[in-house]
Amino acid sequence: MTVVTKPIPFVNLAREHAALKKELTKAFHRLLDSSNFILGKEVEQFEHEFAAFLGVKHVCGVASGTDALILALRAIGVGPGDEVIVPAFTFVATAIAVQLVGARPVFVDITHTDFTIDPKLVKRAISPATKAIIPVHLYGYPAAMAEICKLARQHHLYVIEDAAQAHGARIGKKMVGTIGDIGSFSFYPSKNLGALGDGGAIVTNNAKLDSSVRLMRNYGERTKYIHDSFGTNSRLDALQASFLRIKLPHLETWNATRAGLAKRYNHGLRTLSNITTPPIDLGKAIHPVFHLFVMRAKQRNALLNWLHKHKIAAQIHYPRALHQQKIFSSLGYKAGDFPVAEEVAQTAISLPMSPYLRRSEVDMVIRTIQLFFTSN
Incomplete structure (x- = not known):
């Protein structure tokens, strides 16, 4: 017996974009006419608007959610010889980012209830080499941030929130991504807030960390062709920023x-x-x-x-x-x-x-x- 007469897609982006087509098309032509495709006004405005939405001081747009994790790890000084605690069940990017900066991911089991890292098991995983904990707000469920942040303070660890699947999720009045030392977001098209391509953001209330990731996302360049530190090319595309500005409200x-x-x-x-x-x-x-x-x-x-x-x-x-x-x-x-x-x-x-x-x-x-x- 066949129940479904028309296919039901997993995520219906076609309907979403049809509803916003006029605005998206207008944004595309605005960027095309301006020819300001790299960083610039659109990215700055999106960063400001997303910061206001989250209630956080700083937002830095980057090329992807994975890059957001990598740059956040580098900003807090994670590298070879360090360990970073991550949940044993999540998308691979969380642990890959740790390995790409030369550190070792240390896995901790998740809870039966909300699929996030089990705070009761985190303490056992802490060693003298531990530098940070990355709680993942998996499927849009906030991790147990109060317990995790308390452990981090006790052991002088950083907390990097992986909020790639949790745009707008809250614990009390605080948006996830803004509770730890630094947070990362992905704007992959199927996310709750998705671009029309890849994109990501790093958010923090720490001005020093924000300054660090801003340098790293653009070759360590403080002024044009003057490079004060090592960096890479991980900039949020201006066109994607303009699309995200339309979707954010x-x-x-x-x-x-x-x-x-x-x-x-x-x-x-x-x-x-x-x-x-x-x-x-x-x-x-x-x-x-x-x-x-x-x-x-x-x-x-x-x-x-x-x-x-x-x-x-x-x-x-x-x-x-x-x-x-x-x-x-x-x-x-x-x-x-x-x-x-x-x-x-x-x-x-x-x-x-x-x-x-x-x-x-x-x-x-x-x-x-x-x-x-x-x-x-």
């Missing part, structure tokens, strides 16, 4: 829509004992933004195939924990070291989620999942 509305869709999924799937849906209500102080809606199912692979058969573009975020990835095999971890991360990797399935996903499509996904379990 919609972010809070889009995040509220995501939360409503997540509640609809949870309500519709509540009677199925074969799955575990993600948490929706984490208390008054915790405000996730549902970048992804990730449930867990023991029959994950069969369910994924079923959804694909019925033209629903579900995905897996992520099929392996970090210590299971070949690129990190030299770190010496083995199966069983991070049981929660391993279990989530085997059972997680991401359902379509975007602010332009229709409620009727959510209902169709729910009915298709229900049919899978009644048929199997």
Whole structure:
């Protein structure tokens, strides 16, 4: 039996951009006419506007979320011989950035509830070589920043927030990315705030760190052709900055829509004992933004195939924990070291989620999942 008549994409960027097409086109022509494509006014204005949105003093636009992590690590002085604590389950960029600056990523397991690093296990991972902790606000869920920052203060460590999936998520009145020493964001197109290409940002309240990353993103150049320090080419494109400026005023509305869709999924799937849906209500102080809606199912692979058969573009975020990835095999971890991360990797399935996903499509996904379990 076929339930879905029209394909349901995982993220419907076409609808999002159709709604903003006039503004995006106008911005494109404005940049084309000005010919100011590198840094300049558009980037500066976006940095100012994103800083105001986050309630942070400094925002530095860079080329990608990965570059944001790399430059943040370099700004705090992480290098060979240092260790950086990261969650055992996240996108690989978090740990790759650590390795690219010559340091060693030290993995810590995640929690069952919100998929973020388990603060109770972080202390055990701290060694004399530890320089920083990178909590990841995975899927849009804020990590336990109070506990992590307290540990960091006790052990004189830096905290770099990976907020690539959590634009607008809050703990109390504080936006994630602004709570630690320095934060990183990605503007990959499918993010809650996405460009029409790659982009990223580094945010901080520390003027010295901001000055450092600004130098590094542009060859260490303080004035034209005068280079005071080593750097690279990692500049947020002016065209992408102009597109992000158009999207930013919609972010809070889009995040509220995501939360409503997540509640609809949870309500519709509540009677199925074969799955575990993600948490929706984490208390008054915790405000996730549902970048992804990730449930867990023991029959994950069969369910994924079923959804694909019925033209629903579900995905897996992520099929392996970090210590299971070949690129990190030299770190010496083995199966069983991070049981929660391993279990989530085997059972997680991401359902379509975007602010332009229709409620009727959510209902169709729910009915298709229900049919899978009644048929199997």
